[in-house]
Amino acid sequence: MKTFKLYILLTVLITGQLCFxxxxxxxxxxxxxxxxxxxxxIYAQLPKNNLVLEKLGDCYYxxxxxxxxxxxxxxxKDLSIESDLNETFYIKFVDVLKGLKKYEEADxxxxxxxxxxxxxxxxxxxxxxxxxxxxxxxSLTDKIGGSSFGIGLYKDKVVFASTLNIKNPNYNWNGKPYLDLYEAKITVGDSISIDSIxxxxxxxxxxxQHESNAVFTKDGKTMYFSRNLKRRIDLDSTKISVVSIFKAELIDNKWTNVEPVSFSSDTYSTMHPALNSDETKLYFSSDMPNSIGSFDIFYVDILEDNTFGEPINLGKSINSVRREQFPYMGKDSTLxxxxxxxxxxxxxxxxSSSKKNGKFLDALNLGESINSEKDDFAFIVVDSLETGYVSSNRSGTDHIYTFDRIxxxxxxYIEGLVTDKVTGELLPNTTVTLFDEEGNIISETFTGEDARYKLETQPNRSYSLEGFQPKYIPEIEFFDTNDSGNIEFNIELEIESYKDAEEIxxxxxxxxxxxxxxNIYFDxxxxxxxxxxxxxxxxxxxxxxxxxRMEIQLGAHTDSRAGFEFNMDLSQKRARATLEYLVENGISRERLTSKGYGxxxxxxxxxxxxTETEFSINRRCEFLILK
Structure with a gap:
């Protein structure tokens, strides 16, 4: 009997293990x-271990x-102590904590x-x-049902992506219908609404297939949009759905020539097209080889024959090791x-990122008034630059929002400390001057007893900063202010004295x-x-x-063998003669003073x-540095 019960138990265990x-x-x-x-x-029904829990969490994530x-x-288990959980897990876990506004724990x-x-x-x-x-x-789309995002402007209408077509098959990733593009009118009255969808x-x-993120040329005759390819590729034993940018042309009022762009591929994705103001460049997001992160932002030149140049990566000021997507280029060249x-x-x-000297500056987070703890994306502005549209899943579902911006x-600020380059001593009463890109003086201040300075600047400008102290060589530093989040630039000015720089x-x-x-000898x-x-x-x-910047005093001295008045007059003439020689050789008179001491x-x-030697020692010219 015991043997039979043991057999039943083993059978249950083996069967359970096989089912698991x-x-x-x-x-x-x-x-x-x-x-x-x-x-x-399925994971939710399985016995819980670290592997099951992580993958279950990933599905929700x-x-x-x-x-x-x-x-x-x-x-x-062991989430709070050293464990074999890898970096990728903790990146996701931090994302989840932030998505729940658990910022202190995330930090x-x-x-x-x-x-x-x-x-x-x-x-x-x-x-x-x-x-x-x-x-x-x-919110603009919260009452129309489905998930909607990514508005594009098309003549007097808007075009956006949505899951409104419930006749479409469901997408396995999220169980929602495939995305289609919809057009609609925006009505502005007591409140703004989306109509005639x-x-x-x-x-x-x-x-x-999904279609999304349509962008149109100003004449309305060409459109670019994202669409996933029907055939999925096998990448690292995983089936991947590739997304490509498609181009279509409006001919005889019909959209035709719907083809993927030349820089797309069936082995990597290109998506989220955006045109610059003069329609000479097409910006997009891609995970093509040699990207910095999982998705980077690129652009291609649109050539005169309507072909495309080679994709150019926007670099590390824009792209990170993770995802950069949904580019939009404002008419003021702000990305x-x-x-x-x-x-x-x-x-x-x-x-956002401004452009300077042909390069994008470090990007600036647009702040809490538009960014939430969830996904915020697909930002565009309309011609006024003060209104626009943005997409977000802050409510739990993707929706389109209108915005006004104020x-x-x-x-x-630029601030810092001024010290002696050799000794490290603080240098109070140093003149610190701020110059603009053309060398014009913007502002000036003096360091206090703590040798510190602080001057106001403006964002996205180029400046130079000079520290000047009498008897020191002026030090000039060049810097830019940008919208990367740095508003208090700290520059320590180390200036060197003339006596440390020159043996004489x-x-x-x-x-x-x-x-x-x-010594200078006179007859x-x-x-x-x-x-x-x-x-x-x-x-x-x-x-x-x-x-x-050096200013000096030319001092002439005589010996005592003639009368006092005669020696005083003679020394003044010798000092002036020395000064005139310097002026004749290109030195500004304003930098020179002369004095006879007799x-x-x-x-x-x-x-x-x-003695004659002592007389010659007293008969001399001295060069005193004033500044």
């Missing part, structure tokens, strides 16, 4: 082929069901598990000071796009700074510059040319009992 194995295999196959809704139904994803991920996981410290609250505070606009959003065109919409790889609030966030006041410059015991040159009672003196003064000319400041105070 078969169900797991089926769920894994659905998962690998991105049939996440069906896969989740990829369909933005963050509450369910969090519940599954949170049950994984902690990011810092500890991903070695990527970030403070969301500080980021929010920063953006409030620097974003160029605040946005007021109103109808399928766009049978030549464009298909039954078993807008969605990313989940840059600093944000969860899911896809919207960013300009904000922004002030950027020295300080005396009283802190006066002199240029030490060979008795004369003040004309002799050839030997000229050679000495040429060294001074070279030094003054090297340092155009016999009042002898180096050797020997009175009338001086």
């Amino acid at each position: 194995s078969q169900s797991m295999k089926k769920a894994d196959l659905l998962y690998e082929n991105r049939a996440y809704v069906e896969a989740a139904e 990829y369909n933005s069901e963050y509450e369910k994803a969090y519940e599954a991920y949170s049950q994984i 902690n996981v990011s810092a500890i598990k991903l070695n990527d410290p970030f403070n969301t609250e500080n980021f929010k505070s920063l953006l409030k000071r620097i974003i160029p606009y605040e946005y007021e959003l109103k 109808k399928p766009f065109n049978k030549k464009i919409n298909t039954k078993n 807008y796009f969605a990313s989940n790889g840059k600093r944000g609030f969860g899911g896809l966030d919207l960013f 300009s904000t006041d922004r002030v950027y 410059v020295t300080d005396d015991e009283y802190g006066n700074t002199f240029i030490e040159l060979e 008795f009672a004369k003040w004309d510059i002799k050839p030997q003196a000229a050679r000495t003064l040429d060294v001074l000319v070279a030094l003054l040319i090297k340092y155009p 016999e009042t400041k002898p180096l050797v105070p020997c009175g009338d009992n001086c």
